[in-house]
Amino acid sequence: MYADPSGYFPLGLIFAPSLIEALGAILIAAAPYIAVLIIIVLVAVVIYEAYELTNTLIDIQAAKKSRESGKEKxxxxxxxxxxxxxxxxxxxxxxxxxxxxxxxxxxxxxxxxxxxxxxxxxxxxxxxxxxxxxxxxxxxxxxxxxxxxxx
Incomplete structure (x- = not known):
């Protein structure tokens, strides 16, 4: 069994496993930084949404309570x-x-x-x-x- 049945890329057998290992090692080493970046982005999104929500609530004016007429009271x-x-x-x-x-x-x-x-x-x-x-x-x-x- 050959890793490259066509035979046109025989170097894949030599470099592919080490490239996969190197890429995996980089991802494993970078995982905490990636997690921190994801948390920072999520916090930024939450802050932005809260800001938009408060602006929307400020813009919405509550309807005045209607006064009861003398007939009702x-x-x-x-x-x-x-x-x-x-x-x-x-x-x-x-x-x-x-x-x-x-x-x-x-x-x-x-x-x-x-x-x-x-x-x-x-x-x-x-x-x-x-x-x-x-x-x-x-x-x-x-x-x-x-x-x-x-x-």
Missing amino acids: STEKPSYVNKGMLDKSLTAEENATNMMNNQWGKGNWGKGPKTNYNKIFKWISRGELLKQVINTFNGYEDDYILVIKFD
Whole structure:
């Protein structure tokens, strides 16, 4: 068996094993340096990616939190009204009527928009006193019953 069956390169038998050994020895000797170079390149890539990420995050502006409207918060109420004045057995409308009668006398107040009565009614029905909405099914369609629970 010949290493070069064609016979045109007989020196390959002489030089090939020593070249392979020399190349292997060089690679083995250079392995720590190659490993260090690979680590340096990886660290540089990580630093660059972190830099790009921070620039991207800085450029992205967080959306402003939308403000709740007065209708959603429903915290606007006259100063003379407090939770202790509520009667748990009455509806929001009846409670608002009683509070206005106690403050201004029976019928001496208005029910229109932006009146104290309206503010009290909305504070009771929409405000923080509203605790739960119960969904019931009557057999034909879904009905929503508004339950106002006072603490």
